[in-house]
Amino acid sequence: MPQPSPWQTAIPSPSQTHRETALSRQGQLTKPAGSLGRLEALAVDLAALQNTDTPGADRISIAVFAADHGVCVEEVSAFPQAVTGQMIANFVAGGAAISVMARHLQARLEVINLGTATPPPTSDGVVDEAIAAGTANLARQAAMSTAQLEQALAAGDRAAQRAADQQAQLFIGGEMGIGNTTSASAVACALLAEPALALAGPGTGLDAEGVSHKVTVIERALARHGDNREPLVVLASLGGFEIAALAGALIGSAARGIPVLVDGFIVTVAALAAVRLRPDLRDWLLFAHHSREPGHTRLLEALNAEPVLNLSMRLGEGSGAAVAVPVIRSACALHNGMATFADAGVNNAE
Ligand SMILES: Cc1cc2ncn([C@H]3O[C@H](COP(=O)(O)O)[C@@H](O)[C@H]3O)c2cc1C
């Protein structure tokens, strides 16, 4: 019998008992009901997901998935493809935005290389999950084979296992891959049956002419792909290794009982594909921020997601999720630390 793929493992249901206890506690804390706004719901959601009366986000695992994209030959990014490998080195050297945030949050950061055309100058400290030297050009052919897709999903699942081994309370997936807003937009268009124009944006900073060209490249990819909306087919045809690995990591994280804080545009596309594959994943996703990449609005709507922050960020790497962590920590500290009306001898509402 063939082994089931990791993305087929069971995803637990959030604890209804802990949700109810947390909701009741929120109603007894020394504040007008609902006055902590979304912080209340965040703490309640985390209590249910973490299966605890004292939710927390002290132990965080961040995994940045990196890979190159064959579609870069179509000149769809403001930056050269070699930047992917260079940034991998920067992540482990500690100089990237996500490296700074991981230190700031005392989070564990790992960098996973799924395959680059120009390898990083040093691979010390990088998790090697290389599948190929980047994907094929998705404007002309399927980005990856079914076997490569399975490899990417499994690499994501292994990252989720490492997060579980570290007893992570929250998982953050990040990505790096020059050209990946083209791939992510194409995946989203195929899943949502939207035209390229509705979802493509500047990415790293294309001008209006650059975005128009990117739209035509995505249209070519979508015409080649056809109207198949099956998530695994869409991922293999239009995805990237890091996007597929993220989908595997999100499912793997939920399967191990670790809630996920979803970053910006690209991770949300991976989340959409993963939710289409496993609808029970949706409960495990908290959305960190609303990216400046214009297509993110449509994606958030499709996932019925209301992100914690909107700081006009458009970086990726998991950086927006990392920046939202202090808000999540505040929600938990308030939930766990505030006195109840009864404890403090404060009169509750009539
Ligand atoms: C120095 C640098 C650091 C980054 N960190 C994340 N990205 C982001 O930009 C890329 C996607 O944009 P596009 O599709 O336009 O290439 C991804 O690698 C993404 O994570 C970066 C981009 C650059 C240039």
Ligand SMILES: O=C(O)c1cccnc1
């Ligand atoms: O929101 C994102 O994930 C994003 C936006 C632009 C470029 N890279 C990533």
